[in-house]
Structures are given as C-alpha cells and as structure tokens.
Amino acid sequence: MIGKPSFRLKKNLSTYNLFQVIFLISAGLPVFLLIKGLRNVNFYSILVWGFSLFLLLYLFVLTLFKDKYLAYTLIIPAVSILFLVSIYPFVYSLRASFFAVSGINLRRTWPFIGLRNYISLFSDSLFWTVLIRTTEYLALAVTIELFAGLAMAILFSKVRRIFLSVFIIPMMIAPIVTGLLWKSMFNLENGFINKLLGYAGFSDVPWLTYKVLPIFSFLPQPYKHLAQNLNMTYGFFSILIPDIWQWTPLVALFLLAGIKSLPEKVFESAQMDGAGAWQTFRYITIPLLKPIITVTILIRMIDVLKVYEPIWAMFRTGIGVRTLNMQLTTYLFRTHDFGKGSALSIVVLLLVSIIITVFHRILYRRKETFHR
Structure with missing residues (x-):
C-alpha cells in the first residue's frame, strides 16, 4: 500500500506553490506599471522592464517544471541571448539585402528590389x-x-x-x-x-x-x-x-x-x-x-x-x-x-x-x- 505523503513532502509542496504565487505577482507588477504609464515610458524603460519581466518569468518557469525538464529550462537564457545577438541580426540583414535601404529611408518603408543589391x-x-x-x-x-x-x-x-x-x-x-x-x-x-x-x-x-x-x-x-x-x-x-x-x-x-x-x-x-x-x-x-x-x-x-x-x-x-x-x-x-x-x-x-x-x-x- 502507498502511504500518505510525509509532512516534509507537504511542506515542500506548499513552499513550491508559494514561490509560484510570489513570481506571478512579481511578474505582473512591471506589466501593470508599464501599461499604466505607457505614454510616458521611453524605449530604454521598456527594455529594462522587458528584461525584468523575462527574468521573473524564467524564475517562475524554474519553479513550475519538475526536475525532469530542468535541463531544458536552464538553457532558456543561453538560447534567448543567442537569438538576440545572432539569429535576429542575421534575419534582419538577410531581409535588408533584398530592399533598397539607405540612411534616408532607414526608418520608413523599404522598397523591395529583389536581388539587385547582390x-x-x-x-x-x-x-x-x-x-x-x-x-x-x-x-x-x-x-x-x-x-x-x-x-x-x-x-x-x-x-x-x-x-x-x-x-x-x-x-x-x-x-x-x-x-x-x-x-x-x-x-x-x-x-x-x-x-x-x-x-x-x-x-x-x-x-x-x-x-x-x-x-x-x-x-x-x-x-x-x-x-x-x-x-x-x-x-x-x-x-x-x-x-x-x-x-x-x-x-x-x-x-x-x-x-x-x-x-x-x-x-x-x-x-x-x-x-x-x-x-x-x-x-x-x-x-x-x-x-x-x-x-x-x-x-x-x-x-x-x-x-x-x-x-x-x-x-x-x-x-x-x-x-x-x-x-x-x-x-x-x-x-x-x-x-x-x-x-x-x-x-x-x-x-x-x-x-x-x-x-x-x-x-x-x-x-x-x-x-x-
């Protein structure tokens, strides 16, 4: 017969749920502040709040998944940084190579010219x-x-x-x-x-x-x-x-x-x-x-x-x-x-x-x- 869970297991589960609640509140707070003051927030503030949100959500994910998926959750920061510094610039440059992009229209609509740049x-x-x-x-x-x-x-x-x-x-x-x-x-x-x-x-x-x-x-x-x-x-x-x-x-x-x-x-x-x-x-x-x-x-x-x-x-x-x-x-x-x-x-x-x-x-x- 399977016995009842021990007091230590119940304590760990309650602590586990408490961490989830804390991380959810912490992750929701910057979102609320960002939405409330969106008109007065510049790009760098959005960047800081976005990074804080990502960090808190990542910590929440660590508490959400079991040890079985720990190896996958630990590589999330490395994959995210790789995407930001490697994959995204590559996709951006590849897209720009098919358009007529100059200093004049850099922040405007880019005319598509196909392989003309090549x-x-x-x-x-x-x-x-x-x-x-x-x-x-x-x-x-x-x-x-x-x-x-x-x-x-x-x-x-x-x-x-x-x-x-x-x-x-x-x-x-x-x-x-x-x-x-x-x-x-x-x-x-x-x-x-x-x-x-x-x-x-x-x-x-x-x-x-x-x-x-x-x-x-x-x-x-x-x-x-x-x-x-x-x-x-x-x-x-x-x-x-x-x-x-x-x-x-x-x-x-x-x-x-x-x-x-x-x-x-x-x-x-x-x-x-x-x-x-x-x-x-x-x-x-x-x-x-x-x-x-x-x-x-x-x-x-x-x-x-x-x-x-x-x-x-x-x-x-x-x-x-x-x-x-x-x-x-x-x-x-x-x-x-x-x-x-x-x-x-x-x-x-x-x-x-x-x-x-x-x-x-x-x-x-x-x-x-x-x-x-």
Missing part, C-alpha cells in the same frame, strides 16, 4: 579587388603564422617558460594600439624601421604607400599594373606584418599545448627504433598534431576575416588596402548603403560558413581514420 555587388570591380586582397591576406598571414608558430612551439618546448612569457606580449596588446604602433614605426621620415635600415646602409622604404615592390618595378607598365592589382605593394605588406607579429604567439601557444600533450612513449619507441630527429618530427609529431593544427588554422582564418582595427589605424579606409570587413563598414557607415552592405555581410557569412564546413569535414575525416 547583382550590383558582384558587378562591382571593387568587390572582386577587395575579395582577392582578402584572400591573399588570409593565405599569407595564416601560412606564415603557422610555420613561425610551429617553430616557436618547438623551441619553447625545450627552453625555460620565462622566454615564452616575453614572446606572448604582442597578443596582449589591443589591435588598434598595434596599428598605431606599427604606423609610427613605418613612418618614412622618423620611423624606427627606416632608421634601422639607414644604420644598415639601406635607403628609406615607403611602407605606408601603394607603391609596387622594387622586385616588380622593372616590369613594363601592364605587368606593373597587374602586380599592383595582385597587391604586391608596400601598403599590403605593411598591414600583413603587424598581424603576423601580433598573432604568431597565439598559434605558438596552441601548438605548444599540443606538443606537451603528445604521449612520450611514442617518441621513446621511435628513438629505440633508430629514428632521427627529422623522421620523428615528420612521421610522428606532425601527424599527431594535425587535429590541433586544423583547429588553429580555422580559428586564425576566422580572425583574419574579421580584421579591422590595425588596418583602419594605419590607412583609415584607404582603397589600396581595403579588405572585405573594411568594405562592409564603408557601405554601412560612409555611403550609408545599408542594403548593399547587408548583401555583402551575407556573402561574408557564406564564405565563413564554407570555410568552417570544409575544415570540420577534414577534422572529422581524420578522427575517423585515427579511430580505425
């Missing part, structure tokens, strides 16, 4: 120039940082940690400060880099310009123009060097953590079999580090696509060094062509999604091969 974007030669420059910047920055970071990781795995703390200082500096720092060092007249080159017997280098590199200066004019379109200029390498200087230590930290986590027994077995240092590095260290290398490349590719502050600090919105992210802010904040800017943001999002999908498949495939 057609205008892809027919603009400046878009393809910026896309090529971003691709080159991405490939060179990530490749150099990977090899330099791998060399630093191998070096730091054999020396004292105090040297590592010195080399990670650049990644602690704000990107805007990095841009201003390198702009002063690249100064033609009194920059630190040109002074060092002068002491070594070299002439001053016009870093912060769009001049073609000397190796291409002897070419005829059509080829020289092609070299400039392919970003073989001082300005392009002026924005590339600060990124490599600042974020190579981050890559080294990732790879150093991977090297430290590798099993020592594998290297001891290779040494007993007579494998040399190069053979051990090529056939053991690199294959075991491939998952970490893949994740590191993915993180750096996404970061490079988002770069803005150093380039802006050095060149503002200079057309000769403009990347996709810079072009996006130009559409939104200089020309106020929000429809075309939204279309470009969707294109950038698709590019990032393709990169993530490709690297995820590569990583998943390698995991399957490793488990087999």
Whole structure:
C-alpha cells in the first residue's frame, strides 16, 4: 500500500506553490506599471522592464517544471541571448539585402528590389579587388603564422617558460594600439624601421604607400599594373606584418599545448627504433598534431576575416588596402548603403560558413581514420 505523503513532502509542496504565487505577482507588477504609464515610458524603460519581466518569468518557469525538464529550462537564457545577438541580426540583414535601404529611408518603408543589391555587388570591380586582397591576406598571414608558430612551439618546448612569457606580449596588446604602433614605426621620415635600415646602409622604404615592390618595378607598365592589382605593394605588406607579429604567439601557444600533450612513449619507441630527429618530427609529431593544427588554422582564418582595427589605424579606409570587413563598414557607415552592405555581410557569412564546413569535414575525416 502507498502511504500518505510525509509532512516534509507537504511542506515542500506548499513552499513550491508559494514561490509560484510570489513570481506571478512579481511578474505582473512591471506589466501593470508599464501599461499604466505607457505614454510616458521611453524605449530604454521598456527594455529594462522587458528584461525584468523575462527574468521573473524564467524564475517562475524554474519553479513550475519538475526536475525532469530542468535541463531544458536552464538553457532558456543561453538560447534567448543567442537569438538576440545572432539569429535576429542575421534575419534582419538577410531581409535588408533584398530592399533598397539607405540612411534616408532607414526608418520608413523599404522598397523591395529583389536581388539587385547582390547583382550590383558582384558587378562591382571593387568587390572582386577587395575579395582577392582578402584572400591573399588570409593565405599569407595564416601560412606564415603557422610555420613561425610551429617553430616557436618547438623551441619553447625545450627552453625555460620565462622566454615564452616575453614572446606572448604582442597578443596582449589591443589591435588598434598595434596599428598605431606599427604606423609610427613605418613612418618614412622618423620611423624606427627606416632608421634601422639607414644604420644598415639601406635607403628609406615607403611602407605606408601603394607603391609596387622594387622586385616588380622593372616590369613594363601592364605587368606593373597587374602586380599592383595582385597587391604586391608596400601598403599590403605593411598591414600583413603587424598581424603576423601580433598573432604568431597565439598559434605558438596552441601548438605548444599540443606538443606537451603528445604521449612520450611514442617518441621513446621511435628513438629505440633508430629514428632521427627529422623522421620523428615528420612521421610522428606532425601527424599527431594535425587535429590541433586544423583547429588553429580555422580559428586564425576566422580572425583574419574579421580584421579591422590595425588596418583602419594605419590607412583609415584607404582603397589600396581595403579588405572585405573594411568594405562592409564603408557601405554601412560612409555611403550609408545599408542594403548593399547587408548583401555583402551575407556573402561574408557564406564564405565563413564554407570555410568552417570544409575544415570540420577534414577534422572529422581524420578522427575517423585515427579511430580505425
């Protein structure tokens, strides 16, 4: 026979119902106040009251459901924040990309124009120039940082940690400060880099310009123009060097953590079999580090696509060094062509999604091969 509920259970149930009543009253109070003074309430007051209402309703939901649904109720805040900061802006930008939206009619009715923003974007030669420059910047920055970071990781795995703390200082500096720092060092007249080159017997280098590199200066004019379109200029390498200087230590930290986590027994077995240092590095260290290398490349590719502050600090919105992210802010904040800017943001999002999908498949495939 099932006995009667104990006194403790009855007490818990009464406390449970009391919490429900308190939360219902607390949730209803801001609604009442908001409706009563709706004419005198501004947007920020509505926002504060709405957040308070959501918080109180969420606490009420926590008391309403049993432990069986606790896991689902606990993720409500995370899902709500994700919706506010990710899903809603994406839907808003996607909708705006099909309309003629500018600073004039931003708060009015938007005329529907279909795919005209995308057609205008892809027919603009400046878009393809910026896309090529971003691709080159991405490939060179990530490749150099990977090899330099791998060399630093191998070096730091054999020396004292105090040297590592010195080399990670650049990644602690704000990107805007990095841009201003390198702009002063690249100064033609009194920059630190040109002074060092002068002491070594070299002439001053016009870093912060769009001049073609000397190796291409002897070419005829059509080829020289092609070299400039392919970003073989001082300005392009002026924005590339600060990124490599600042974020190579981050890559080294990732790879150093991977090297430290590798099993020592594998290297001891290779040494007993007579494998040399190069053979051990090529056939053991690199294959075991491939998952970490893949994740590191993915993180750096996404970061490079988002770069803005150093380039802006050095060149503002200079057309000769403009990347996709810079072009996006130009559409939104200089020309106020929000429809075309939204279309470009969707294109950038698709590019990032393709990169993530490709690297995820590569990583998943390698995991399957490793488990087999």
